[in-house]
Amino acid sequence: MSDELRLDGKVALITGAARRVGRAIALELGRAGARIWVHHHTGTAAATATVSALAEVGVSATAIGADLRDPAATAALFARVAAEGGLDVLVNSAAAFERLPFESIDDERLMSMLALNLAAPFRCARLALPLLRARSGVIINVLDVAATQAWPGFAHYCASKAALHMLTKVLAVELAPAVRVCGVSPGTVQPPESYGDADLRRVVEKIPMGRSGSPTDVARAVRFLAAGPEFITGAILAVDGGRSAAGPAVGE
Ligand SMILES: NC(=O)c1ccc[n+]([C@@H]2O[C@H](COP(=O)([O-])OP(=O)(O)OC[C@H]3O[C@@H](n4cnc5c(N)ncnc54)[C@H](OP(=O)(O)O)[C@@H]3O)[C@@H](O)[C@H]2O)c1
Structure with missing residues (x-):
């Protein structure tokens, strides 16, 4: 990465940073010079390792x-971040991913998906806003x-990410010029651990670059949006080996 893409003196909070893609983002922003809050849920030991x-x-x-x-737990998290010096970069990476036929997505499963993939980044953005406004900060949604x-x-998953995509754009407009809001849009960079060879072949066939990416590809895009040109807001950067450029595909 360019030496210009530095975050020295900045503080970044990455949700879901104990493992996988969130962890790679935490490591990349740390290497860029930021002080890092490694958010986790069940992954206490993994967060300690990060x-x-x-x-x-x-x-x-x-x-x-x-x-x-949990709104109260989320409010307590941001109260602590505020008490310990504020925030420059919020990366909303924590999410759920689940394959289910439409008719078996009951209300509970639907609301659970939306609670983590849409309401949580919405709430985190709102709670972080006073801190980010004070420092001309940036929000990056994964x-x-x-x-x-x-x-x-994947009806509930697709709908949750589509809503977050629009939220990214709305917030970019509403919060400018004080706070920038961008998105990174990965394709397959780290398949679920449950995926076998047939699943991977099916996915890779849809990627023009002919292979999966890596969590570091996503992390570098996040670093670029966090530390790069300050005129960029509302941008959604595809990190997908050309998959979205190839046009609408039916199926994962
Ligand atoms: N992996 C890919 O190829 C890929 C492709 C496209 C998009 N993405 C997006 O990239 C982001 C990261 O992907 P990933 O594959 O690394 O995700 P992941 O492993 O499925 O989940 C990320 C983290 O979400 C956290 N989480 C789950 N439930 C939570 C809750 N109730 N409260 C707080 N945190 C919770 C977990 O933290 P704990 O482990 O601490 O419980 C988990 O480590 C996601 O937004 C995903 O949609 C990933």
Whole structure:
């Protein structure tokens, strides 16, 4: 990465940063010079490991737990972040992913998906806003190519990411010029652990670059949007090997 893409003196909070893509974003923003809040839910030990990995490269980081479906727990998280010095970068990465036929998505499953993938980043943005306004900060939402493609079997997931895609744009307009709001839209960068070879082949066939990406690809895009040109807001950067450019696909 360019030496210009620095976040020295900044504070970044990444939700769902104990493992996988969120962890890669935490490591990348830490390497860029930011102090890192490693948010986690069940992954307490994994979050501690992420904090240790950051410490090994000289980055100051703190693990912070919260169930982001719980408004009170989320408010307590941001109260602590405020009390300990404020925030420059909020990355909403925590999310749920689930394949289910439409008719078996009952109200409970629907609301659970929306609670984490839409209401939580909405609430986090609102709670972070006073902190971000004070520092000309930035919000980066982690979306999905599924926000703009129709995938049978993923109605609640696609709808949640489509709503977050629109929220990203609305907030970019409403919060300008004080706070920038952008999105990164990954394709397959780290398949679910349950995926077998046939699942991976099916997905890779849809990617013009002919392979999956990596969590680091997403992390570098987040770093660019956080530390790059300050005239960028409302941008949604596809990190998908050309999958969305290839046009609407039916199915994941
Ligand atoms: N992986 C991909 O290829 C891919 C592709 C497209 C888009 N994306 C997007 O990229 C982001 C990260 O993907 P990922 O695959 O790394 O995600 P993931 O492993 O499915 O989940 C990320 C984190 O969400 C957290 N989480 C789950 N329930 C929570 C709750 N109730 N409260 C707070 N946090 C909760 C978990 O934290 P704990 O582990 O601490 O419980 C988990 O580590 C997501 O927004 C996803 O939609 C990923």
